Amino acid sequence: MQRWQIGLLKAAVWVACLAPLVLLYLKVRYQIGGFLANPSEEILHTVGKTGLNLLLITLAITPIRTLTKFNVLVRFRRLLGLFSFFYLSLHLIAFIWLDLRFRWDIIIAEIALRPYLTIGMLALLLLIPLAVTSTRGWQRRLGRRWSKLHRLVYPIAILGVWHFWWHGKQASNEPMIYAGILTILLGYRLARSWQRRQARLRASTP
Amino acid sequence: MTHRDNRIKPSEITPVDVFLNRRKLIAGAVAMGLLPACQRNADAAAMPADGEFSDLQSWAASTTEKLSPEQVATSYNNYYEFGTGKEDPGRNAHTLVTDPWSIEVTGEADRLGTFTLEDILAPHTLEERIYRLRCVERWSMVIPWVGFPMGDLLSRFEPRSSAKFVQFFTLADRQQMPGLRSSILDWPYREGLTIEEAMHPLTLAAVGVYGKVLPNQNGAPIRLVVPWKYGYKSIKSIVRIHFTDERPRIATESQREGSWAWQTAWNAYAGNEYGFYSNVNPNRPHPRWSQAVESRLDGSFPTPSIRTEMFNGYAEQVADLYRGLDLIENH
Secondary structure (H helix, E strand, C coil): CCHHHHHHHHHHHHHHHHHHHHHHHHHHHHCCCCCCCCHHHHHHHHHHHHHHHHHHHHHHHHHHHHHHCCHHHHHHHHHHHHHHHHHHHHHHHHHHHHHCCCCHHHHHHHHHHCHHHHHHHHHHHHHHHHHHCCCHHHHHHHCHHHHHHHCCHHHHHHHHHHHHHHCCCCCCHHHHHHHHHHHHHHHHHHHHHHHHHHHHHHHHCC | CCCCCCCCCHHHCCCHHHHCCHHHHHHHHHHCCCCCHHHCCCCCCCCCCCCECCCCEECCCCCCCCCCCHHHHHHCCCCHHHCCCCCHHHHHHHHCCCCCCEEEEEECECCCEEEEHHHHHCCCCCEEEEEEEECCCCEEEEEEEEEEEHHHHHHHCCECCCCCEEEEEECCCCCCCHHHHCCCCCCCCEEEEEHHHHHCCCCEEEEEECCEECCHHHCCCCEEECCCECHHHCCCCEEEEEEECCCCCCCCCCCCCCCCCCCCHHHHHCCCCCCCCCECCCCCCECCECCCEEEECCCCCCCCEEECCHHHHCHHHHHHHHCCCCCCCCC
């Protein structure tokens, strides 16, 4: 792939990642796309779901890349992961600013007492070291430990989908779809590692 | 889980005439066909042909808080018969046919039968009452309802002293209600009150909002409004009223009774989350969220967060109904 093609692709990824935020702004500010009775809730849910979407897309890069041999994809993994962290941080900010209006006593008690909030918070906290060490410098510095550390993304994704599953009044289909996709993404990795282990065993036994 | 026996002895039941003054009794008798219609009350209520009520009395005790915009109250609804999303009822409920409408009255009362909406409304005087509405999901609105005391209607059916509870049922018609295809709740939607709660002067039979006939998504043509309880108690589009002496069975988390007949819809869905009483109570958190605060959907942004009041601010009027009752256990 040419340098300019990669540049163009990168620009497209930036636009795609920022689009949900722009659309949300237009929706809340100018009611584009319909009247919003509860804009605070719309913001909270949209940024949360966008963050989770991006997390699952980030996890989909490796399987898609190995299946399609479209190796250039891996160049966007860090960017997508950082955007996921960005939206999930906005989700926490919206919870504090819009949902509970800086009522710190209730915010802290809620995060401590409600399991779905505790696991959501835990997922976001675990994302911080991954975001910080996402640079090339840190990757070099940590060496092999870097990939070990970044395997944290698997439990983070499980916690995130679990948080989504648990949050509402009713069981809707949407969290189930997320759980299904996550199962496929993690199942693919389990199957691959099992295959590799089998291959190693075959190679080591004459 | 244990339940205190809080049955009321027949001798303790407030006599019907406390709830019905003489004029209304006569009017009630007219509507029931007991007296000739020429004596019918001059301010007889009916559904307005143009959809807007005129000459509404306004209730003196209405809250003066900022009203939720009409568009908020009519576009953000929980009415699962038309979908589980908040915007779904506004989009889908146009298929609901509200005319003709009738209500079937069954159980422990002397005047049973099926009554048309016209008969139901005729003897009553409609008034506008502005109530707070607190949803269990932690949002709230301030809504001007048009209606009359539910107790005035129930008295006309002459409940017997054995009528300790009143059940209400929503229409469940697959032709009109696409949400029934989902089995998220056991249809029909069911709610219930103790007879004292049902007869309480705050308990409203509503036929309108914002001076207009109820939009379908808000529970047309006639619904219950119980302002001191979480919103799901205020059942919509009522087609049946049943008087019973039976205590509601309370579902525990894992137990979904085969016979749901006397279990309210949300209680059957998750007994530990949605109790029979469902009084607004900031001290009793929902298992998954605090109920100490609420987002007041008053059209402003960011949505204000306010402290939730015991009984949604109606404690002075209703706390007596629950004297001696543990409101955490009996949630």
